[in-house]
Amino acid sequence: MSQDSRQIVIAGAGHAGGSAAALLRQFGWTGGITLIGEEPIPPYQRPPLSKAWLKGEATAESLALRPAKFYPDASIELRLETKVTGIDRTARTVTLSDGGTLAYHILILATGARARKLPLDGADLDGVLELRSAADADRLKAALHPGAKLAVIGGGYIGLEAAASARALGAEATIIERESRVLARVACPILSGFFQDFHRARGVTIEVDASVTALEGSRGRIAGVRLGDGRLVPCDAVLVGVGAVANDELAREAGLTCHNGVAVDLSARTEDPAIFAIGDCTSRPLPLYDRTGRLESVPNALEQAKQAASAICGKPAPVPEVPWFWSDQYDLRLQIAGMPFDASQIVVRGDVAAAKFALFHLTADGTVQAVEAVNAAPEFMGGRRIVAKRKQLTRARIEDMSVSMQELAG
Amino acid sequence: MARITYIEHNGAGHVVDVPAGKSVMQGAVDNNIPGIDADCGGECACATCHVYVDAAWLDRIGLPAAGSQEASMLSFAAVTQPDSRLSCQIAVTDAMDGLIVRMPEGQH
Numbered sequence: 001m002s003q004d005s006r007q008i009v010i011a012g013a014g015h016a017g018g019s020a021a022a023l024l025r026q027f028g029w030t031g032g033i034t035l036i037g038e039e040p041i042p043p044y045q046r047p048p049l050s051k052a053w054l055k056g057e058a059t060a061e062s063l064a065l066r067p068a069k070f071y072p073d074a075s076i077e078l079r080l081e082t083k084v085t086g087i088d089r090t091a092r093t094v095t096l097s098d099g100g101t102l103a104y105h106i107l108i109l110a111t112g113a114r115a116r117k118l119p120l121d122g123a124d125l126d127g128v129l130e131l132r133s134a135a136d137a138d139r140l141k142a143a144l145h146p147g148a149k150l151a152v153i154g155g156g157y158i159g160l161e162a163a164a165s166a167r168a169l170g171a172e173a174t175i176i177e178r179e180s181r182v183l184a185r186v187a188c189p190i191l192s193g194f195f196q197d198f199h200r201a202r203g204v205t206i207e208v209d210a211s212v213t214a215l216e217g218s219r220g221r222i223a224g225v226r227l228g229d230g231r232l233v234p235c236d237a238v239l240v241g242v243g244a245v246a247n248d249e250l251a252r253e254a255g256l257t258c259h260n261g262v263a264v265d266l267s268a269r270t271e272d273p274a275i276f277a278i279g280d281c282t283s284r285p286l287p288l289y290d291r292t293g294r295l296e297s298v299p300n301a302l303e304q305a306k307q308a309a310s311a312i313c314g315k316p317a318p319v320p321e322v323p324w325f326w327s328d329q330y331d332l333r334l335q336i337a338g339m340p341f342d343a344s345q346i347v348v349r350g351d352v353a354a355a356k357f358a359l360f361h362l363t364a365d366g367t368v369q370a371v372e373a374v375n376a377a378p379e380f381m382g383g384r385r386i387v388a389k390r391k392q393l394t395r396a397r398i399e400d401m402s403v404s405m406q407e408l409a410g
Numbered sequence: 411m412a413r414i415t416y417i418e419h420n421g422a423g424h425v426v427d428v429p430a431g432k433s434v435m436q437g438a439v440d441n442n443i444p445g446i447d448a449d450c451g452g453e454c455a456c457a458t459c460h461v462y463v464d465a466a467w468l469d470r471i472g473l474p475a476a477g478s479q480e481a482s483m484l485s486f487a488a489v490t491q492p493d494s495r496l497s498c499q500i501a502v503t504d505a506m507d508g509l510i511v512r513m514p515e516g517q518h
Contacts, residue, residue: 384486
């Protein structure tokens with residue numbers, strides 16, 4: 001290893017950055033790897049933060065992507081509580097928040113995304129929380145005790161998962177959603193309706209078509225959320241879950257093309273051949289859908305980490321994967337395969353009322369673009385295969401439960 | 411603690427000690443063993459930690475059969491066999507000392 005003086009610098013030690021470092025070693029990279037992260041702990045899994053971690057069912061050790069000793073063992077230099085503050089593409093160096101400079105042969109941007117802030121009075125009150133990091137999750141966890149009142153602004157996955165966890169801990173939860181339904185940006189009306197009913201039946205209050213005009217408090221601490229219609233939702237803590245913004249400023253300032261994320265190709269390479277970008281911070285090709293987009297998901301972070309590590313180590317490019325997502329709420333497991341960009345019809349397979357069903361999203365010619373599955377693992381797994389093959393199916397066959405998913409996917 | 415042998419599809423073997431209570435998947439990930447992707451981190455949501463469990467072991471250790479979620483996920487994993495399991499669903503016990511698992515050609 002000592003003969004190889006080439007250096008890879010990875011800016012960002014989240015799921016993407018941490019996985020890229022590990023994969024580079026798996027794929028035989030013998031040069032240096034420096035993994036730079038802002039947070040005080042080594043890379044960890046974020047998905048459990050809104051679920052098992054909040055409910056006290058996970059430990060710091062179980063969250064860790066790899067044990068702490070992995071990094072020295074694999075000769076990966078982990079620099080925590082440090083941020084890359086600038087890129088000099090000509091000199092191939094990065095500057096660091098601690099004043100240092102590092103030279104790179106290859107730079108991987110894995111800077112992630114940050115929670116969108118609400119430009120509201122009171123947003124700086126104590127008890128106004130977001131949920132991206134383990135530190136955020138600890139603050140939220142401390143606020144969730146029996147009888148506590150949690151207000152959630154934004155009915156997206158983070159908000160719904162946090163509300164479900166709050167209920168499990170005996171806290172009260174009110175979700176405040178600007179649109180006419182929860183999950184408006186990411187799911188179809190049938191799925192939104194299902195989740196709304198399910199949450200309401202478990203004691204969550206959901207306000208839709210509800211704007212927020214101010215966060216109100218006393219003595220510096222949140223006391224309630226003021227709605228556009230004048231009502232006050234009293235609370236002990238408020239979780240703001242209104243989406244995420246790509247951390248692409250570093251790339252922008254370095255002159256790299258960014259459109260809601262750093263533009264990359266299917267090798268996760270930017271227009272600068274020495275710079276890759278992976279994970280939530282990227283705008284990437286979606287070959288199944290003939291377009292580009294920014295995905296916020298662990299599978300995407302891992303896929304792009306694999307693309308970058310393969311390209312860097314001279315391995316064949318991995319086969320493009322069907323984008324997929326999952327969410328756990330109460331005893332519900334939602335798994336989504338694909339994205340319904342051009343879908344014009346929705347076919348229900350299974351029984352929505354029994355909380356065991358899948359929604360197939362078809363284009364006008366019957367091509368399945370996405371499958372949203374609730375407690376329906378075969379539909380999700382088969383759906384992933386069907387979407388990958390751009391297979392066409394008829395409504396009648398999808399609805400017919402006597403036709404197995406094996407047959408549908410075959 | 412159990413000593414587990416992971417054999418990649420290309421035949422490369424990795425022998426590591428995995429503490430009891432961790433999953434067979436976690437043992438591979440902790441040691442950066444190629445061939446187990448574990449996209450979902452052990453939630454039985456992705457079927458990318460698929461392994462073949464050495465048949466002699468299935469009986470000897472009394473490994474509980476795959477649950478319905480695991481079985482459903484496995485039925486669509488790549489190249490399944492009767493001895494296919496999702497390694498995130500196998501909790502390591504001291505009795506598994508000497509366990510051998512083999513990896514399929516790919517997880518996707």
